Amino acid sequence: MSQFRQCAAMGLILLAAGCASSPPQHLKDARSAYQQAAEGPAKDLAPAQLHAAQVSLTLAEKTFEDEGNSANARDRAYVAMRKAELAQVQANIARDTQLVQQAEQRNQQMAQQQQHDLQQQLQQTREQLNAETQRRQEAEAAQQKALEQLGNVKDEARGTVITIPGSVSFASGKATLMPSARNRIQQVAEALKQGDASSKIIVEGHTDATGSTQKNLQLSQHRADAVRQSLIAQGVPADRVEAVGFGESKPVADNASPSGRATNRRVEIVVQPGSGNQQGNGNQQNNGRRPGNENQPAPGGAG
């Protein structure tokens, strides 16, 4: 029974096909154009246009069914073909636009990555620079602090000159170091021990112009000796240190005013850059009172 039905249906279809005029070329073209578009990317990228092409093709098929190969049917098929082509073209446009967007996105990501890397490098450099600056500032501050504790330090032609004001070192007319001065001497000694081991150290005593020249000369010598002894006691090798009294002969300020006289009362520790050949002769007992008297027997300690 069902076989008969199938047979009958087949027969009817064949009959219908035979009766109808063969489809116009435009309709065949429209069908294949639509099929091509439907199988391509238009389904995803231009669905609205593909649907419009489908509707147009259906209309063309119906017109052909109703009217056969009429001019209207041919026109409808022509339009359906163009709509299918349009769907495909629009899908191509969408695809290329996507490609451009993806490329732009990649470029942007790359640019962002580059900028990120650059910023990281910059940040790293900045941090290094900051750390370096901080280290330097700390070192400078420490040095400055140490110098401030030492008193007045100057670099002069004769060497580095550390000035210890007399007012903080000695009582008036005395050659005995005040306790407050010992700390300073200790700091100077530490600095000297850390410094160039071959450098020569000359302790100079100076007074103001008050009193007799002879007495001032003696006082200045005694004070220089006291500082020298103190340095040696703090561990500075004795052969590196000389003590010289200049009395009132080398004022640095006007002796007419009290403040000028106070400035002139001072002990200067001059550190001369080393010549290198004075190292390693620590056995030589030399009180170094004056340059050039190394050959004289040392009395063993200054007065």
Next chain:
Amino acid sequence: MKSFGRLLIAAVSVAAAGCGASRPPPAEHLATAIAAVHGAQVAGAQQVPKAALQLKLAEEQVAQARKMMDEGENERADYMTLRAFNDAQLAVALVREEEARARAEEAAKQVSGPGTEAQP
């Protein structure tokens, strides 16, 4: 009498619809097609070979539609304006397709640029 009049009007209407002579000229559809053709010209369809072909077809069909309207073949003219419109629309799309393709090629070149630049 009244019912006879109605019948007459109905009969005349059916007759008119049947022969199709009363169909008005598709002036609006023609205008739409002409505008689409103009749009394709402005888009630069002349400069893109595939688009130039569609534009030419559209222009010819507009001329044909005009001729059909002159001859009173309004229905055929309407179909012809529809063809012209769709060809013009396709012409514009083909121009856009060409532009998009060029942009995609340019973008692909830029992305692979650093690698290819290093080569002589």
